[in-house]
Structures are given as structure tokens and as C-alpha cells.
Amino acid sequence: xxxxxxxxxxxxxxxxxxxxxxxxxxxxxxxxxxxxxxxxxxxxxxxxxxxxxxxxxxxxxxxxxxxxxxxxxxxxxxxxxxxxxxxxxxxxxxxxxxxxxxxxxxxxxxxxxxxxxxxxxxxxxxxxxxxxxxxxxxxxxxxxxxxxxxxxxxxxxxxxxxxxxxxxxxxxxxxxxxxxxxxxxxxxxxxxxxxxxxxxxxxxxxxxxxxxxxxxxxxxxxxxxxxxxxxxxxxxxxxxxxxxxxxxxxxxxxxxxxxxxxxxxxxxxxxxxxxxxxxxxxxxxxxxxxxxxxxxxxxxxxxxxxxxxxxxxxxxxxxxxxx
Amino acid sequence: xxxxxxxxxxxxxxxxxxxxxxxxxxxxxxxxxxxxxxxxxxxxxxxxxxxxxxxxxxxxxxxxxxxxxxxxxxxxxxxxxxxxxxxxxxxxxxxxxxxxxxxxxxxxxxxxxxxxxxxxxxxxxxxxxxxxxxxxxxxxxxxxxxxxxxxxxxxxxxxxxxxxxxxxxxxxxxxxxxxxxxxxxxxxxxxxxxxxxxxxxxxxxxxxxxxxxxxxxxxxxxxxxxxxxxxxxxxxxxxxxxxxxxxxxxxxxxxxxxxxxxxxxxxxxxxxxxxxxxxxxxxxxxxxxxxxxxxxxxxxxxxxxxxxxxxxxxxxxxxxxxxxxxxxxxxxxxxxxxxxxxxxxxxxxxxxxxxxxxxxxxxxxxxxxxxxxxxxxxxxxxxxxxxxxxxxxxxxxxxxxxxxxxxxxxxxxxxxxxxxxxxxxxxxxxxxxxxxxxxxxxxxxxxxxxxxxxxxxxxxxxxxxxxxxxxxxxxxxxxxxxxxxxxxxxxxxxxxxxxxxxxxxxxxxxxxxxxxxxxxxxxxxxxxxxxxxxxxxxxxxxxxxxxxxxxxxxx
Numbered sequence: 001x002x003x004x005x006x007x008x009x010x011x012x013x014x015x016x017x018x019x020x021x022x023x024x025x026x027x028x029x030x031x032x033x034x035x036x037x038x039x040x041x042x043x044x045x046x047x048x049x050x051x052x053x054x055x056x057x058x059x060x061x062x063x064x065x066x067x068x069x070x071x072x073x074x075x076x077x078x079x080x081x082x083x084x085x086x087x088x089x090x091x092x093x094x095x096x097x098x099x100x101x102x103x104x105x106x107x108x109x110x111x112x113x114x115x116x117x118x119x120x121x122x123x124x125x126x127x128x129x130x131x132x133x134x135x136x137x138x139x140x141x142x143x144x145x146x147x148x149x150x151x152x153x154x155x156x157x158x159x160x161x162x163x164x165x166x167x168x169x170x171x172x173x174x175x176x177x178x179x180x181x182x183x184x185x186x187x188x189x190x191x192x193x194x195x196x197x198x199x200x201x202x203x204x205x206x207x208x209x210x211x212x213x214x215x216x217x218x219x220x221x222x223x224x225x226x227x228x229x230x231x232x233x234x235x236x237x238x239x240x241x242x243x244x245x246x247x248x249x250x251x252x253x254x255x256x257x258x259x260x261x262x263x264x265x266x267x268x269x270x271x272x273x274x275x276x277x278x279x280x281x282x283x284x285x286x287x288x289x290x291x292x293x294x295x296x297x298x299x300x301x302x303x304x305x306x307x308x309x310x311x312x313x314x315x316x317x318x319x320x321x322x323x
Numbered sequence: 324x325x326x327x328x329x330x331x332x333x334x335x336x337x338x339x340x341x342x343x344x345x346x347x348x349x350x351x352x353x354x355x356x357x358x359x360x361x362x363x364x365x366x367x368x369x370x371x372x373x374x375x376x377x378x379x380x381x382x383x384x385x386x387x388x389x390x391x392x393x394x395x396x397x398x399x400x401x402x403x404x405x406x407x408x409x410x411x412x413x414x415x416x417x418x419x420x421x422x423x424x425x426x427x428x429x430x431x432x433x434x435x436x437x438x439x440x441x442x443x444x445x446x447x448x449x450x451x452x453x454x455x456x457x458x459x460x461x462x463x464x465x466x467x468x469x470x471x472x473x474x475x476x477x478x479x480x481x482x483x484x485x486x487x488x489x490x491x492x493x494x495x496x497x498x499x500x501x502x503x504x505x506x507x508x509x510x511x512x513x514x515x516x517x518x519x520x521x522x523x524x525x526x527x528x529x530x531x532x533x534x535x536x537x538x539x540x541x542x543x544x545x546x547x548x549x550x551x552x553x554x555x556x557x558x559x560x561x562x563x564x565x566x567x568x569x570x571x572x573x574x575x576x577x578x579x580x581x582x583x584x585x586x587x588x589x590x591x592x593x594x595x596x597x598x599x600x601x602x603x604x605x606x607x608x609x610x611x612x613x614x615x616x617x618x619x620x621x622x623x624x625x626x627x628x629x630x631x632x633x634x635x636x637x638x639x640x641x642x643x644x645x646x647x648x649x650x651x652x653x654x655x656x657x658x659x660x661x662x663x664x665x666x667x668x669x670x671x672x673x674x675x676x677x678x679x680x681x682x683x684x685x686x687x688x689x690x691x692x693x694x695x696x697x698x699x700x701x702x703x704x705x706x707x708x709x710x711x712x713x714x715x716x717x718x719x720x721x722x723x724x725x726x727x728x729x730x731x732x733x734x735x736x737x738x739x740x741x742x743x744x745x746x747x748x749x750x751x752x753x754x755x756x757x758x759x760x761x762x763x764x765x766x767x768x769x770x771x772x773x774x775x776x777x778x779x780x781x782x783x784x785x786x787x788x789x790x791x792x793x794x795x796x797x798x799x800x801x802x803x804x805x806x807x808x809x810x811x812x813x814x815x816x817x818x819x820x821x822x823x824x825x826x827x828x829x830x831x832x833x834x835x836x837x838x839x840x841x842x843x844x845x846x847x848x849x850x851x852x853x854x855x856x857x858x859x860x861x862x863x864x865x866x867x868x869x870x871x872x873x874x875x876x877x878x
Contacts, residue, residue, distance in 0.1 A: 030749065031747075031753045031756070032747075032750055033753055033754050034749070036752060036758075038366055039797065040770070040771060044489065045455060045458070046458045047795040049455065049456045049458060053453055085359045086360060087360060087513050087518065088519070089514070097535065100536070152567075155567060155570055160573060166576070167567060167570045167574055168567050168576075169538070170537060173349075173351070174349075268563055270567070271537075271560075271561065271563065271567055273536015273537050274536065277536060278536075284749075286749065
């Protein structure tokens with residue numbers, strides 16, 4: 001297995017290199033000049049000031065030189081560059097935000113997983129029941145509702161009208177310093193963003209689980225198992241679920257990097273400080289080294305979770321071998 | 324007995340804590356941006372508001388809500404009459420003599436002296452220090468230190484705001500930055516934690532905590548030289564989504580919001596939905612000028628002033644303002660805020676006003692050689708070209724987009740067809756688009772100015788972007804008026820304010836006569852507070868609204 005894993009990792013290197021080149025080129029091809037926009041806001045800024053800032057930030061250099069310099073920093077100094085906006089190394093900025101995004105994405109992931117899989121199974125086993133119709137309707141709502149709108153709706157209902165949850169942020173300003181108070185406060189702030197971010201995955205997985213389960217329970221081997229008199233519970237959880245969940249694994253594994261993308265909107269609505277919001281800011285301010293770093297992190301995560309999905313496949317399904 | 328004593332002490336402790344907690348005054352202010360940092364390398368409006376609370380962004384003089392100037396860290400405002408400001412017109416040089424207050428210390432206890440000014444100036448002028456602007460600092464030739472609290476600033480040119488209205492650089496704590504500066508380690512200075520979570524200054528509040536993406540907490544500085552702050556703790560919360568910010572204001576999660584804050588439509592919606600006895604939404608005319616620039620360099624019909632005037636006569640600004648801004652804003656006839664110190668009553672007597680008059684507009688177009696074609700569109704009688712105009716603005720700015728729609732309808736009445744071609748702001752303001760005039764006819768946007776702006780960067784003929792000057796300069800409409808440019812040159816070096824006002828009056832006369840752009844209105848600054856907060860007095864300009872934050876109170 002290790003040979004397989006190492007081979008896959010080696011294959012990834014040129015892919016990541018190409019992604020970095022394409023991303024750098026695309027970010028640099030974006031229309032606009034963040035420094036020139038400063039002139040709109042600062043009446044004292046002159047053309048000389050603009051030229052000076054371009055020189056300091058290396059923006060007067062051709063694209064290929066800037067890319068090579070960035071690559072050199074990444075490979076030889078493990079330096080992802082400096083934020084033009086915040087004037088700090090990109091790694092410092094990301095380190096400041098990654099923890100909060102991890103909590104948000106991880107909690108949404110767990111919520112979606114632990115709600116979607118059982119409900120998907122339940123709906124499949126009780127196809128066309130009232131509950132099945134309800135969850136089908138719910139999943140269509142979950143699919144189609146935009147994150148931004150759902151976030152605002154939840155805020156309006158639970159924060160403004162019912163006053164059950166805080167309007168935004170990730171912690172209260174004054175909380176007792178003990179662990180439990182801090183934990184409860186953070187969880188209280190996490191409820192609405194977690195539901196908002198997890199909603200579309202939850203709806204998708206629910207539908208997917210339902211359809212794969214429906215497919216599997218109609219297979220001959222399930223019919224045979226029933227004919228042999230094996231307990232229904234055993235048939236479902238030992239034989240059917242194990243086969244039905246295989247395609248769901250890829251979907252679930254790929255959801256984490258996708259959720260990072262969804263976090264951009266969710267974090268903005270709930271004023272939740274994380275990487276999504278940082279990414280959004282870096283894009284609108286054309287802080288390209290920050291955007292580059294976050295895109296590369298997502299690219300690495302996509303590759304890693306792809307690999308992890310393949311390994312999990314073989315673990316769950318003994319028919320699969322690493323050759 | 325022992326037990327009773329213990330109970331007594333515990334109760335006393337609880338009571339004392341309760342009283343102390345009850346007495347602590349905490350104000351949470353929502354702003355729609357998080358500062359990217361503090362100091363001259365950063366430019367966000369949010370940064371200026373918060374920074375001024377910690378360290379004055381206008382160190383020599385501060386500007387109040389009436390735009391009056393008062394000495395800040397200095398003992399007086401220099402002037403030519405008493406010799407504290409010496410002007411050598413012959414050599415085009417000046418010396419400004421400053422005496423600092425001697426009772427000021429940095430938040431870490433170090434004295435605030437002329438040494439801090441010298442290091443601030445030296446670092447700003449270093450080639451590799453990325454200050455947003457060094458324009459005014461470049462006018463300073465030398466800082467002559469006469470003692471810990473006395474110095475002379477020598478200028479290499481005449482500059483009318485050298486009395487401290489614009490200093491051009493910020494004093495920096497010498498005890499922090501002298502060493503890296505002497506070692507020529509500018510990178511260490513730029514990346515120093517001082518500019519972010521380690522920031523301190525001499526202002527009314529000390530930075531206690533900066534939680535990235537969430538809030539900044541400030542604690543009162545009891546030694547503030549202009550008076551001890553009344554509110555103990557100020558918390559600035561960063562809420563970028565303006566709808567969320569609105570909810571926070573409504574629920575009282577934040578009790579005030581200052582610029583940058585809600586957009587106009589959210590603020591109006593808030594004003595309607597809340598009890599005015601509870602929440603006050605304040606609108607004040609600011610100095611951000613919304614206008615339409617006309618491409619007079621490349622589009623031939625706009626070179627004829629009659630066509631430009633026709634457009635203005637065909638524009639019913641009151642209808643636009645009533646529809647888009649519910650009549651809260653008043654229209655503008657010129658590129659200068661009515662609050663600008665250079666604008667005097669005489670200017671209103673000499674400037675040309677273009678009242679809404681579609682008949683007059685059609686007559687002007689006819690005089691310029693246009694007549695309605697069979698399709699109703701104005702067509703030039705000689706060239707046969709139709710008056711179909713491209714207009715662009717920032718996509719997603721609903722107020723501007725709505726204004727555009729109304730303009731299109733109004734101009735259609737006089738036979739001008741409008742094609743709307745909006746773009747995201749980065750593309751619209753891209754150098755290759757805005758300055759190289761890749762927009763064929765018209766562009767709707769706003770210029771930000773200040774009480775010291777004289778319009779030289781926007782209206783001087785040398786500021787017309789051309790291929791010869793590498794497309795640099797902000798006179799994008801391409802107005803070329805020799806007399807106006809000479810007036811601007813003279814104003815830039817004129818020390819006497821009343822003379823500057825006279826010159827400005829003539830300048831506005833020329834500008835409104837030539838009409839290189841179509842003036843629309845000045846935007847509003849919005850400030851919101853719960854009515855139990857007192858003392859908030861917004862400036863309506865680029866001077867921070869937090870100029871008197873030490874006097875704000877909660878009742």
C-alpha cells in the first residue's frame with residue numbers, strides 16, 4: 001500500500017505545479033489595479049507614490065519573474081510571500097484564521113454526516129412514506145437555497161426575532177476564562193454558521209444515500225440473504241449499507257475542500273473570522289499571494305482527500321487491491 | 324464569629340465586584356471593515372477611525388465636526404503673523420516653528436518628544452518604506468530639532484497647509500524604531516508587530532486586544548492629555564455584511580456604528596423600522612463627489628460645450644435624488660463640497676447653474692448641429708452620427724445603477740439613447756480602462772476629497788492622462804483650460820486663505836462655464852447610535868469621527 005501512496009504523491013507534484021502556474025497567471029490576469037484604486041480614496045496620493053509602491057511590491061516586474069521569485073521562496077525558504085494588504089507573511093495570516101475555519105468546516109461536516117446518512121437510509125427503507133416525502137422536500141430545499149439567503153433567514157429568525165443565538169462573530173467579548181464557559185460560548189456562536197454551511201452537503205448526501213441504498217436493497221444477494229432468513233437489521237447494516245456507502249465515500253471525502261469554498265459566504269454572513277473570509281478579502285483586494293496560498297491549500301486538500309477516499313475504499317471493500 | 328467574618332468578607336467582595344461591574348461603561352461600535360493595520364502604510368477608513376482612538380491621525384491639529392482646527396499635541400497653531408510660520412516667497416521656501424506639549428507620554432510610559440517626529444519622518448522618507456503617500460513629506464527638507472519639545476520644519480516649497488493641517492508623515496515611537504532604522508532594517512520595521520496587535524500611541528484609548536476577524540477592544544487611557552475618557556471600554560466589532568450589521572444595531576448587540584457602516588438603503592430601512600426615540604440614524608453631507616465624467620478628448624461631440632450643457636439641462640437631478648436617495652441628499656452644481664473652506668458666497672453669484680429644462684437642452688443640441696432622426700434619436704446633420712452614448716459605472720452599486728436608469732429615461736426624452744455597460748470596480752478603475760480612456764463616452768463614479776483638496780490633481784491640464792506622460796494623472800475627462808490651471812498653481816502656493824477663496828471663486832466660474840463633467844451630488848456619511856449614547860459628532864470628511872471619543876458617554 002505504501003508504494004501506491006508514494007506513487008500517488010509523486011504524481012501529485014506536477015499537478016500542483018501546474019495548478020500554481022495557472023492560478024498565478026489567472027490572478028495576475030484579473031482586471032484592476034488595487035494600488036491605483038488607492039488613489040480614488042486618498043486625495044493626497046500622487047503618481048510618484050503609486051510608482052514607488054509598485055516598485056516596493058515588485059509589481060513593476062514582469063509576470064514570469066514574479067512567479068519564479070514566488071516559487072523560489074516556496075521551495076527553498078518555505079515562504080508563501082507577504083500580504084500586500086496586511087504587510088505580514090502569508091503563513092502568519094493563514095495561521096491566524098485556519099483554526100476557526102477548521103472548527104466550522106469540521107462541525108458542519110460531522111453534522112451533515114450524522115444527519116444525512118441515517119435519514120438517507122431511513123428514507124430508502126420507507127420509500128414513498130410520509131417521512132420519505134418530507135425528507136425529500138427538505139433535501140430539495142437544502143439544495144436550492146443559497147447559503148447567503150439561508151444565513152440571513154436563520155439570523156433573522158433565531159437571532160433577531162427569537163434572540164436565541166448571537167447575531168454574529170465567533171465569541172462574546174466578555175466570557176469567563178474557564179474552559180466550559182469558553183466552549184459553550186464558542187458553540188453558541190457556531191450553531192447557525194454550522195447549519196448554514198452544512199445544509200447543501202446534508203441535503204446532497206441524504207439524497208445520494210437514499211438512492212444508493214435503494215439500488216442495493218434490490219440486489220439479488222440481499223434477496224438471497226432475506227430468503228436465508230437472516231435478520232433484517234443484519235442485512236441492512238452488514239450487507240446493504242457496506243455496499244451502498246461506497247460511492248458516498250468519494251462524495252463525502254471531497255466535501256471538505258468544497259466546504260472550504262462554501263465557508264467564504266458563510267463566514268461573511270456570520271462575521272465569522274476564518275480562511276473563507278480571508279480568501280474573499282484577498283480576492284477583492286487583489287492580495288494575490290494570499291489568494292495563491294489559499295487556493296494551493298485547497299488544491300492540496302482535494303488531492304489528499306482523493307487519496308484518502310481511495311484508501312478508505314479498499315479498507316471497506318476487500319475486493320479492491322493496490323496494484 | 325469566624326464564620327460570620329468569612330460571610331461578611333465574601334458578601335463585601337461580591338458587592339464590590341457587582342458595583343464595579345455595574346459602573347464599567349462599555350461601548351460596542353460596529354464597523355463594516357476590519358483595519359488591515361495602523362499607520363501610514365495602511366489606508367482603510369476603518370483603520371483611520373480606530374487608529375485615531377489609539378493614536379491621533381492628525382497629530383498637530385485635529386478637526387472637529389464643524390471642520391474647525393484645534394492644536395492637538397502642539398502648544399499652538401503656527402501662523403505667519405506671529406512669526407511661527409516664516410514664508411520666503413522669493414526662494415519658495417518656508418520654516419514652521421513647533422512647540423509640543425510637554426505632558427504627553429506614549430501608552431508604554433515613554434515621553435513623546437521631537438525625537439519621535441524625526442524617526443517618523445526618516446522612516447517615511449526611506450525608499451523602501453511603503454507609505455501610501457509621501458507627497459507632502461517630500462516638501463519637507465529637514466527637521467531642525469531645538470530640544471525635546473521644540474523643532475523647526477524646513478520646507479523646500481510653499482505649501483498652504485503646513486500649519487499642521489497636513490503633516491505628511493506620522494511621529495513614530497523612537498524607542499521602538501531607532502534601532503532597526505539605524506541598522507537600515509526596513510523589513511523589520513514594516514513587519515513589526517507594532518503596526519497591528521502591538522500598536523500603541525498617545526491617544527485616549529489603549530489597545531487591549533485585537534481578535535482578528537472579530538473585534539478590537541480598547542481600554543481608557545486615564546492619562547490622555549486632552550482629558551480622561553468617560554467610557555471605560557470601547558469595542559470595535561468588524562461586521563462586513565451590512566445586513567448582519569443592521570441586525571446587530573437593532574438588537575443592541577452593538578450600540579453605535581460609524582463610517583464605514585451601512586449603505587444608504589440599509590440605513591434608511593433601519594431608520595424606518597426602529598423607534599427614533601431608541602436609535603438615531605444620522606445623515607451628514609460628506610465630500611465624496613458623485614459625477615459623470617465626459618470623454619472630451621476622444622469623443623468629438625463632447626468637445627462642443629453646447630452638447631455637454633444640453634446633457635446637464637436634460638438631467639433632472641431632483642428626480643434622481645428623490646427616487647434613489649429619498650430626498651435626503653441635495654444636488655450639486657460643482658465639484659466642491661458646500662462645506663469646503665474655500666467655497667464662499669461669491670462663488671454662487673458667478674457660477675453657471677444648469678436648471679432642468681429639456682426644451683433648452685434640445686435647442687442647444689440643435690445649435691450644435693443635431694436633429695432628431697426618423698427613429699427619434701438625435702443625429703448630427705453633417706456626419707450622420709447618432710447620439711448613442713455609452714455610460715459605465717461600478718456594477719453592483721445599486722444606487723448608481725438606479726440613477727443610471729433614470730438618466731437613460733430623462734435623456735431619451737431629448738433624443739439621446741443610452742447604452743449601459745457596467746463593470747466591477749476593479750475593472751472600471753483599472754489603469755488601462757479609466758486613465759487610458761477605454762470608456763468611449765461617459766463614466767459615473769465618485770472622487771474622494773478632503774477639506775484641504777484644491778482640485779489640482781483632478782482638473783489641472785498637466786494631469787490629463789496622455790500617451791506622452793504614460794497615461795498618468797486624474798483629469799480623466801481631459802479638461803484643458805490654461806487659466807484654470809494657472810489658478811490651481813497659484814492656489815497651491817498661496818498662504819492667505821481669503822486670497823485662495825477668491826481664486827477658487829474664479830476657478831469655479833470657469834469650471835461651471837466649461838462643464839467638463841456632469842456634477843450630481845455629494846454622498847452622505849452615515850452614523851448610527853442608540854440614544855443613550857451622547858457626544859458622537861461626525862465630521863463628514865476624511866478626518867476621523869472619533870476626534871472627541873474621550874467625551875462620549877453612555878447614560
